[in-house]
Amino acid sequence: MRVGLDRWGLWGLVIVLASCAPEPGQDSTAGSVKALQSHSLDFTTKSGVAMKFLPGGTFVMGVDDEARDEGPAHRVRVGSFLIDQTEVYHELFEKVQLPNPSRWQDHPRKPIEQIRWRDAKEYCNERSRMEGLEVCYDETKPGWPCRFEANGYRLPTEAEWEYAARAGSTGRYSFGDATKIKQFAWFAENGNQKTYPVGVKKPNAWGLHDMDGNVSEWCHDVYAEDYYQSSPTDNPRGPEPANETPKRVMRGGSWKSSAEMCRVTFRVGQQTGDTDACFFTDFCGFRCVRAISKEAFLALRSEAP
Numbered sequence: 001m002r003v004g005l006d007r008w009g010l011w012g013l014v015i016v017l018a019s020c021a022p023e024p025g026q027d028s029t030a031g032s033v034k035a036l037q038s039h040s041l042d043f044t045t046k047s048g049v050a051m052k053f054l055p056g057g058t059f060v061m062g063v064d065d066e067a068r069d070e071g072p073a074h075r076v077r078v079g080s081f082l083i084d085q086t087e088v089y090h091e092l093f094e095k096v097q098l099p100n101p102s103r104w105q106d107h108p109r110k111p112i113e114q115i116r117w118r119d120a121k122e123y124c125n126e127r128s129r130m131e132g133l134e135v136c137y138d139e140t141k142p143g144w145p146c147r148f149e150a151n152g153y154r155l156p157t158e159a160e161w162e163y164a165a166r167a168g169s170t171g172r173y174s175f176g177d178a179t180k181i182k183q184f185a186w187f188a189e190n191g192n193q194k195t196y197p198v199g200v201k202k203p204n205a206w207g208l209h210d211m212d213g214n215v216s217e218w219c220h221d222v223y224a225e226d227y228y229q230s231s232p233t234d235n236p237r238g239p240e241p242a243n244e245t246p247k248r249v250m251r252g253g254s255w256k257s258s259a260e261m262c263r264v265t266f267r268v269g270q271q272t273g274d275t276d277a278c279f280f281t282d283f284c285g286f287r288c289v290r291a292i293s294k295e296a297f298l299a300l301r302s303e304a305p
Contacts, residue, residue, distance in 0.1 A: 042085075042207070043301065046131040049084060049092055051290075052207050053297050054164060056080040061162050062228050063172075063265045069225040070265045076159050077234050080294055083156065083164050084287035086198035086209045087111040087217065088123065096126035103282040109197040111215045111285045117248050117272035118144060120155060120218050120286040127288065128152030143244075146220060148237070153288040158221040158249045158267070159236050160289055165212075165252065165264045167205035172263045173212065174204045181259050185213030191255035212253050212262045215285030216270075219249040223269030248272050254283035 041053040056079040064071045091108040093100060101114045121144055125135040133152035137144040146154055156164070167174045175184050182189070184204070186196050191213070199209045221227075221238025223246070238249065247269030253262030260266070273279035292300070 043082060043297075047092075047095060047127055049127070049288075050086070051082045052085050053082055053292070054080060054206060055294060057163070059163055059166060060170065061159060061231075061265075066263070066265060069228075069267060072228055074228055074231060075233060076163075076231070076236060078157075078159050078163050079235055079291060080297070081156075081160060082290040082292055082297070083160070083208065084289070085203075085207060087215055087285045087287050088120075089198050093123060096123055096130065098123060098126065101279070103280075104195050107197050109199070110195050111198055111210070113195060113215045113285045114280060114282045115218075115284055115286065116274050116276070116279055117155075117218050117270075118274040121146075123286075124153040124155065124288050133290075143241075148291065151290070151292070153290050155218055155220045155286060156289040157235070157237050158219045158251065161217065161219050161251045162264060164206060164208055165204065167208070169205070169264070172265070174264055175202075175212075178259050181212065181262060185210070185253055185262050186255050187213040187253050187257045187259060187262050188255070189259065193255065195255055210252075212264075213257065214255060215252075216250045216254040216257070216268075216283050217252045218270075218284065218286040219251055221249040223247040223249045223267070225269075245272070245275060250284065254285075256283055 043051045043053055045051060056077070058075060058077040060073050061076040062070050062073045064073050089109045089111050090100060090102065090105060093112050098119070100112070101119065102112050103114050104110055121137045125137050125139065128135045134150035136146050136148070136150045136152045136154035138147060165174060173181065181187065183202050185201060195214055198214065201209060203209045204211055222241050224239045227239050250268050250270040253266070270281070270284065273281065
């Protein structure tokens, strides 16, 4: 596991993190993201997954001038977390020895797709067990509720996902305008009706690949069109389920999405497929997050061989 602190050493990284991470009430900025990126916040887990550490911060989530469910724009604060650098792909998924539901299995680095929401959660738990971490999803209870206080892997909240996708940006796309989208995303115009190996397109300013396309990604939250009208400021986790089979939020464009559907604020409610014997939604993928404080992350890196 490469630590990569260079000549700054651990204390230098502490100083950089302290100076660049947004204070409560401040927006993340592209400048602070670039400063953080220049000091390599890469991390490779015990199970061999490349992740990025994102310091917590405050940002404006949603937008006022698009679809009704994308507004109102509102200020949100999220805590720090680790997030997979890419969507979970076949080689990673097969390490936990779960059945692979994907339509396209012709390349080990193509993203998992056609995966039910619960099966994505099961992968998170199995990956946690592989690394000796606490599982986040309680498999003994109906619906496998998430224990956010656990130190293992889980699906990102919708707020965490947008914070990661924006990477300090404030526009419709993290990379600027739609004319650049082919550099960053596989979508309907260049996707040729299939998925592609992860990490081929340019990453966003955090160093995260395929946030805009390839496959769309499951989030933790129950979908509600009007949720932003009452969303709390601190670490929102979505509304409570109104029934036993609620739709869950899906974020990010996919190989079949238009450029408009690849915007950082675009959101849809997707049936989870958990009770569907024939779940053929071949654009549904995911990536994992792990909540971790700045201090715990620095300690983890310093202990890496």
